[in-house]
Amino acid sequence: MIKNDMTFKIGGEAGQGVESSGAGFAQALARGGLHIFGLQDYMSRIRGGHNFYQIRVKEEDIYSHTDAVHLLLALNPQAIKEHIEEVVEGGGIIYDESWQGEKRELEGRGIVPFPAPLKRIAEEEGGRKVMMNTAALGVAAGLTGYDFEPMASVIEDNFRKKGASVVERNLKVAETGYRFAQENYHRFDYRLEAIEVPERMVINGNHAFCLGAVASGCRFVSAYPMTPATSIMEWMATHAQRYGMVMKHTEDEIAAICMAIGAAHVGARAMTATSGGGFSLMVEALGLAGMTETPLVVVEAQRPGPSTGLATRTEQGDLRFILHASQGEFPRLILAPGTVEECFQAGARAFNLAEKYQCPVIVVLDNFLANSLRAVDKEAFDFASVEIDRGELLTSEDLDRLESRYNRFQFTESGISPRAVSSHPKAVYVSTGNVHDEEGHITEEPTIRTKMMNKKMRKLEVARREMREPELYGPKEADITLLGWGSTYGPIREAVKALNKEGRKVNFIHFMDIWPLHWEEVAEMMERAKQTVAVENNYSGQMADLIRTYTGREVDKRILRYDGRPFSPDYIIAHLEVQ
Amino acid sequence: MIKNDMTFKIGGEAGQGVESSGAGFAQALARGGLHIFGLQDYMSRIRGGHNFYQIRVKEEDIYSHTDAVHLLLALNPQAIKEHIEEVVEGGGIIYDESWQGEKRELEGRGIVPFPAPLKRIAEEEGGRKVMMNTAALGVAAGLTGYDFEPMASVIEDNFRKKGASVVERNLKVAETGYRFAQENYHRFDYRLEAIEVPERMVINGNHAFCLGAVASGCRFVSAYPMTPATSIMEWMATHAQRYGMVMKHTEDEIAAICMAIGAAHVGARAMTATSGGGFSLMVEALGLAGMTETPLVVVEAQRPGPSTGLATRTEQGDLRFILHASQGEFPRLILAPGTVEECFQAGARAFNLAEKYQCPVIVVLDNFLANSLRAVDKEAFDFASVEIDRGELLTSEDLDRLESRYNRFQFTESGISPRAVSSHPKAVYVSTGNVHDEEGHITEEPTIRTKMMNKKMRKLEVARREMREPELYGPKEADITLLGWGSTYGPIREAVKALNKEGRKVNFIHFMDIWPLHWEEVAEMMERAKQTVAVENNYSGQMADLIRTYTGREVDKRILRYDGRPFSPDYIIAHLEVQ
Amino acid sequence: MMSEVKDFASPVRPTWCPGCGNFGILNALKRALANLDLEPHQVLLVSGIGCGSKLPDYMKANGFMGIHGRVLPIATGAKLANHELKVIAVHGDGDGYGIGGNHFLYTMRRNMDLVDIIQNNQVYGLTKGQYSPTSERGFVTKTSPEGAIELAVNPIALALAAGATFIARGFAGELPHLAQLLAQAIEHRGYALVDVLQPCVIFNRVNTYDWFRARLYKLEEEEGYGPSNREAAWEKAFEWGDRIPIGLFYQVEGLPTYEDQLPALRVGSLVKQGLRPLTPEEVEALKQEFV
Amino acid sequence: MMSEVKDFASPVRPTWCPGCGNFGILNALKRALANLDLEPHQVLLVSGIGCGSKLPDYMKANGFMGIHGRVLPIATGAKLANHELKVIAVHGDGDGYGIGGNHFLYTMRRNMDLVDIIQNNQVYGLTKGQYSPTSERGFVTKTSPEGAIELAVNPIALALAAGATFIARGFAGELPHLAQLLAQAIEHRGYALVDVLQPCVIFNRVNTYDWFRARLYKLEEEEGYGPSNREAAWEKAFEWGDRIPIGLFYQVEGLPTYEDQLPALRVGSLVKQGLRPLTPEEVEALKQEFV
Numbered sequence A, B: 001m002i003k004n005d006m007t008f009k010i011g012g013e014a015g016q017g018v019e020s021s022g023a024g025f026a027q028a029l030a031r032g033g034l035h036i037f038g039l040q041d042y043m044s045r046i047r048g049g050h051n052f053y054q055i056r057v058k059e060e061d062i063y064s065h066t067d068a069v070h071l072l073l074a075l076n077p078q079a080i081k082e083h084i085e086e087v088v089e090g091g092g093i094i095y096d097e098s099w100q101g102e103k104r105e106l107e108g109r110g111i112v113p114f115p116a117p118l119k120r121i122a123e124e125e126g127g128r129k130v131m132m133n134t135a136a137l138g139v140a141a142g143l144t145g146y147d148f149e150p151m152a153s154v155i156e157d158n159f160r161k162k163g164a165s166v167v168e169r170n171l172k173v174a175e176t177g178y179r180f181a182q183e184n185y186h187r188f189d190y191r192l193e194a195i196e197v198p199e200r201m202v203i204n205g206n207h208a209f210c211l212g213a214v215a216s217g218c219r220f221v222s223a224y225p226m227t228p229a230t231s232i233m234e235w236m237a238t239h240a241q242r243y244g245m246v247m248k249h250t251e252d253e254i255a256a257i258c259m260a261i262g263a264a265h266v267g268a269r270a271m272t273a274t275s276g277g278g279f280s281l282m283v284e285a286l287g288l289a290g291m292t293e294t295p296l297v298v299v300e301a302q303r304p305g306p307s308t309g310l311a312t313r314t315e316q317g318d319l320r321f322i323l324h325a326s327q328g329e330f331p332r333l334i335l336a337p338g339t340v341e342e343c344f345q346a347g348a349r350a351f352n353l354a355e356k357y358q359c360p361v362i363v364v365l366d367n368f369l370a371n372s373l374r375a376v377d378k379e380a381f382d383f384a385s386v387e388i389d390r391g392e393l394l395t396s397e398d399l400d401r402l403e404s405r406y407n408r409f410q411f412t413e414s415g416i417s418p419r420a421v422s423s424h425p426k427a428v429y430v431s432t433g434n435v436h437d438e439e440g441h442i443t444e445e446p447t448i449r450t451k452m453m454n455k456k457m458r459k460l461e462v463a464r465r466e467m468r469e470p471e472l473y474g475p476k477e478a479d480i481t482l483l484g485w486g487s488t489y490g491p492i493r494e495a496v497k498a499l500n501k502e503g504r505k506v507n508f509i510h511f512m513d514i515w516p517l518h519w520e521e522v523a524e525m526m527e528r529a530k531q532t533v534a535v536e537n538n539y540s541g542q543m544a545d546l547i548r549t550y551t552g553r554e555v556d557k558r559i560l561r562y563d564g565r566p567f568s569p570d571y572i573i574a575h576l577e578v579q
Numbered sequence C, D: 001m002m003s004e005v006k007d008f009a010s011p012v013r014p015t016w017c018p019g020c021g022n023f024g025i026l027n028a029l030k031r032a033l034a035n036l037d038l039e040p041h042q043v044l045l046v047s048g049i050g051c052g053s054k055l056p057d058y059m060k061a062n063g064f065m066g067i068h069g070r071v072l073p074i075a076t077g078a079k080l081a082n083h084e085l086k087v088i089a090v091h092g093d094g095d096g097y098g099i100g101g102n103h104f105l106y107t108m109r110r111n112m113d114l115v116d117i118i119q120n121n122q123v124y125g126l127t128k129g130q131y132s133p134t135s136e137r138g139f140v141t142k143t144s145p146e147g148a149i150e151l152a153v154n155p156i157a158l159a160l161a162a163g164a165t166f167i168a169r170g171f172a173g174e175l176p177h178l179a180q181l182l183a184q185a186i187e188h189r190g191y192a193l194v195d196v197l198q199p200c201v202i203f204n205r206v207n208t209y210d211w212f213r214a215r216l217y218k219l220e221e222e223e224g225y226g227p228s229n230r231e232a233a234w235e236k237a238f239e240w241g242d243r244i245p246i247g248l249f250y251q252v253e254g255l256p257t258y259e260d261q262l263p264a265l266r267v268g269s270l271v272k273q274g275l276r277p278l279t280p281e282e283v284e285a286l287k288q289e290f291v
């Protein structure tokens, strides 16, 4: 009997509610005090095809999915075909009783078949075939002996908007499935049991970022829908009124970034969010923000490219592009959070950094981080510690007292010029994407150009001081040091944990801040490492190249994945072995 | 007496014809068998301000301007103020006799004053004050003892379009100036004398590229005006009809690159040309060309950024951007010619490379190379050796014979899939920016994705074989090895030449092909070098970083210039000394 | 050999939702092409990104599925390089009137000889239901939770203002009528807009088949209406309420297309002209320009 | 204290060519602002790239000179963040109707409370004379050596089709009339287009001051013409020949602006609302959404 340590997988076609029921079930498990990691996988289509949702559940905090599936909820026969190989011996598959010929094959593989009248329950108790998903969840809960209560509460919350009858019918469907399992199934090794813990949040990277952004006073969001960034603008839309924000769905990504620049220029904390294709369209205006020293936050949630690529899948292929995007050179800050906690922090930090250094701050996410759910303690998001620091922003009172001419782009040692936003009689100035003098006027003087360029670039040196150093996870001394950045944190961490449990000596350097960095520190870390292995979700190992550029040290090995699927700890471990 | 070795500088405001007369004079010198290098410098405005044109002339082939000015043609008093410091002792200044107070200052500096009735000649002989420029050229020719004949022929050619009267009046103005100088001036150390050589071309980088492109069958140009690339589309426009091309001035750069992609997709050799700001807008579609394996040529003529920056000046700040532009990873080829000869070759090579490797080829120029004039032998552009190689392009006959299904994106060892262009009954296929299978249909299969990615990237390995290795100039063994790429070739070469003449041992590695490269060769070259010094027209030393990324070798020193002005040999030498 | 609808069948099964209006458009297009006796290799379908833009994958014909909003410049480039191809643009309302709106204006001004089919479902389908440029005021979506507050794009009026020479509106639920309109558009020399009302059964629960059926009427059947009068078309362009017109709003024939006016194309398409080394005379002429 | 024209004087001397129509626009704008008693800090001028787009550098007022074609989204963002500023967009015909054409359509649909001044010289000035979207057919330039073959953009007709609520055309050579139009535009609540015919004395040798003077007439002086009739405006929009109208073509008053309809702005501008830490209740509510 294995308690509170298993993976569910719900498979079916688009339109069967795979994702919504998966997310709901994850939440029900979290309400029972369990930790979860929820992985979403869907095709770029609205109906049909094959999607799945995978939920790993455990009593301890977990950071990633793992490959082995213990209970498959097949909403159609194809789901069995797709995933049967992943189900462990002793694991089970829940499927509709009407499907023939499955039983024998499952038993041959040591998988326990759990045929159930999913369709019948859905239709009879719920009145709609699509409620098969709820029925299957009910069966799964019953089968694993999990409390019905948390599930009922999630159903109530999630369907409340659709009316009491929908809530009621879903509850009945779930309950019937639950009872059916308890009455009919007797042998299954995996059990779940609710435990007492304080309330937990179940949240994905995009929403975690949103919470941080709102906490730090984001006031303006202009964006154009693009997977996997869209849920940021959608969340902001529904929260705009309450939190005093404007969310503008624009005509394209060029307008999106330009509106944010306009809003930021006059003093609102402003951001946009997109994926690589939309970011491509933002490149020109990114340079404008650089040149005009406009504080701007851009979220780039990556997906596999080039071009449209795999619209609903994951990759970390845009790092070098983000680092060098736009003609010419200007300071930009790049954050690449690796967990929902870091996403929250990135949301909270980004606007401060943007205003302090008066430059674009790019937060790099990807589909895996943006959409995967994790359960975290409510305290994990430390709102109280979020400080709003607008840097050298002159207040109306400061300006009232101003004696001399206001120089918006004053040459200073730090490179930071005290900023006034348009609307004060003593600080009427022009900003321009042309080379300009301290006052802001266009100039072509070579010496001013050089000084202004140096002034701007000095900001990077100051900013560098507050960027986070890469974090070491695992033992200080190790035979192998894995290197990762951003969203791979979870799978790598779990791989390292597992390997050390097996007696291997492996540790892991995680980059959550990418630019600027103290490269000497990185060089030292590299120096201390014996064998280094970069683990990246892209074709070439972009971070490994970056490390070589700025430390001269070549990474010894690269484990690269670029089929649109995220790493799992198992995948990393397997690829570490084949040398 | 110094013969056929001097620098002219013509200074005045926009609207005074500084550039046109400078270019005309340069041509007149070339027609007299002399080598010239013509440097254009103008402000981003149509009238007023201060512009200059600098012509270095010599009997041997020259690759760059130098700083010392021997004869300044001041079309207004400001020109004297701006440039007096640059005039050598023993040099002279031609200016209008009406300006007061110049004479004494010049003599104090050992500069010979040549006041002349420029305005009067222009108005009396030509009827328009703007002809002062022609008058000054006449004076300069007379003063240096240069034949009047070549100048007359250039005036005739250049003004022919404006009618016989304009030609005649300009000729009269020039001649009067010429005679005035011969009659009135007696002491000047610098002399010019026509010599007998075969005909020479006087051409800039943009036009040299155009010639190469037309020679190699460019059929379609879609572009949007942007300095310093505009003269490419303008030249193409006037040559479209005769050479069977379409030149489309589009609504923006997005349309420009997309039209070129459309044209290339159906089989026309197609290109676009822009500067960094326009290239920013092309980034998304660049990835589309990468994903659909569309042969596409893009010229990126750099100017100082970020953003609008210095619109009429020079910089090499876009290299990293060009290398990584667009989300995801895909093969691209990057050429960075350094001379007009290499520009011609780049024009001729680019379309072959694009069609052979079915990917975007980016030709990186900059304002300095795009606009500087150089005299070259007519044979320097070897049209006869331009071969049109369309790579694995299936002809109509090939397709008629086809037995099996046509797979546009067939997995091959070279990564190159034989290409058919749309319009043959046996090769009806779809192309898409989505991940696709061999036939071209959209797929989300992870294994196909991985295989297709590998297939595409293999093309880089094949292409690498025909990319040009960096070229060594100067002695094999040297104490200092300068490193440069693209347009800095001329100034660096001249600096190296001068230094070796002085007994220093300096050589120079010039990168004209940037991507992909044989990095092992580069590493070896770096290994052989004692002290390496990167000379780059940008803030950070982008090529130096690239070298470090792919060879691990750090460049010892960087001479960087980012004030919008090009390097001169003098500048490089001066900065080499201060360690 | 006459061409048939089945000649245009693709091996790929559409991934559209059952009931999606795009099926009607696909079928109408195949029928129009077959009726005109065109063959798959004579046609180039250019699309963008969106549910509807997957159409070229579901039809046998040359196809190029590009990026979001850039359909018309790609189609234009292809047409200019090979004007013997029938180039048909097909894309969603977000793609065509939204992010691609400027290309729309420009292509009309040019009178490029293209057919431009807009799959107008008044919503963003593929990104799962945000409001689109043609969404009606008050339309509630994930990015307009309090209802859209922008005036809906009026494609017919815009096309009139921009100088389009063929302006039509079809309905995905009226196959023969739509096929007929598409055939007319393909035969028109110059730019031809066919805005197709295309029910999205998932994300647009307002403008459904029934909603349209209750309102649509055919201009061809409208007493006294003819497509040659710009003022009349302008008036009809604003009719969107209890009655909504479909059919041909406006057409001018006989104006030169953009391609007609390009000297380099008079001797044949660029692609047909092929590639050849320059003649010595051409080389000399080129060099001489710079001597 | 009343504001005066000289309050808007910048220390920077314009780099425009002597005789350039932009001087007239600059002066008219200053006069309009002074007449309305606005002060430099209450105004934000947003421009793009082009000769005309340098205007903010030549005037004392808050200014933001952005990138080519993106004036309206930048202005929109600024206005949405601080709707107490009078936001005035000013840019060339290439910038506004060319590369920026789609933003033009969208800003009109939104009825953003902006003034949009187009310096319409029918040519690209700063890049030295290529044809522009408003160049007339046959206009010979470096990129149209055989004459432009695209139908010129008709900004008035487009604006009518896109739903603009204030549509006017001025002439840079008629300062008092232009200043009056600009003042009306600034006072209009909602999007106000002022297309200004602006002679470029260097690159447009066709549409000169004299050419215009021989043709222009004022709509205000036209018997029976009033700016409230869309059909009449539509007709006038196409008048471009021996007679060319200037003045106010069309205006609808009383429609809500985009900003009016945003709930978050009812309590004051975003900028005025300032920044503050979330209250414990707000934090709890946010967290609870995910529990």
Ligand SMILES: Cc1ncc(C[n+]2csc(CCOP(=O)(O)OP(=O)(O)O)c2C)c(N)n1
Pocket (backbone or CB within 6 Å): A224, A225, A226, A227, A253, A277, A278, A281, A308, C049, C050, C051, C052, C053, C067, C068, C091, C092, C093, C094, C095, C096, C119, C121, C123, C124, C125, C126, C127, C132
């Ligand atoms: C540059 C860019 N931005 C955003 C997207 C994401 N995207 C894909 S389809 C689409 C809109 C789809 O709406 P529409 O064009 O109306 O087509 P439909 O799906 O309704 O047929 C968007 C925004 C993208 N692919 N590219």
Ligand SMILES: Cc1ncc(C[n+]2csc(CCOP(=O)(O)OP(=O)(O)O)c2C)c(N)n1
Pocket (backbone or CB within 6 Å): B224, B225, B226, B227, B253, B277, B278, B281, B308, D049, D050, D051, D052, D053, D067, D068, D091, D092, D093, D094, D095, D096, D119, D121, D123, D124, D125, D126, D127, D132
């Ligand atoms: C993205 C981009 N493309 C091209 C340019 C080059 N450019 C500068 S101004 C301009 C056009 C100017 O024409 P218009 O907008 O009519 O302004 P005008 O100079 O006539 O006032 C162009 C193409 C640019 N700055 N940015």
Ligand code: SF4
Pocket (backbone or CB within 6 Å): A046, A047, C015, C016, C017, C019, C020, C021, C022, C051, C052, C121, C125, C126, C199, C200, C201, C202, C203
């Ligand atoms: S979401 Fe709408 S438009 Fe897209 S396939 Fe489904 S029904 Fe059609």
Ligand code: SF4
Pocket (backbone or CB within 6 Å): B046, B047, D015, D016, D017, D019, D020, D021, D022, D051, D052, D121, D125, D126, D199, D200, D201, D202, D203
């Ligand atoms: S080029 Fe034309 S628009 Fe530009 S400043 Fe000169 S006259 Fe004015």
Ligand SMILES: [Mg+2]
Pocket (backbone or CB within 6 Å): C050, C092, C093, C094, C119, C120, C121, C122, C123, C124, C125, C132
């Ligand atoms: Mg749509």
Ligand SMILES: [Mg+2]
Pocket (backbone or CB within 6 Å): D050, D092, D093, D094, D119, D120, D121, D122, D123, D124, D125, D132
């Ligand atoms: Mg203009």
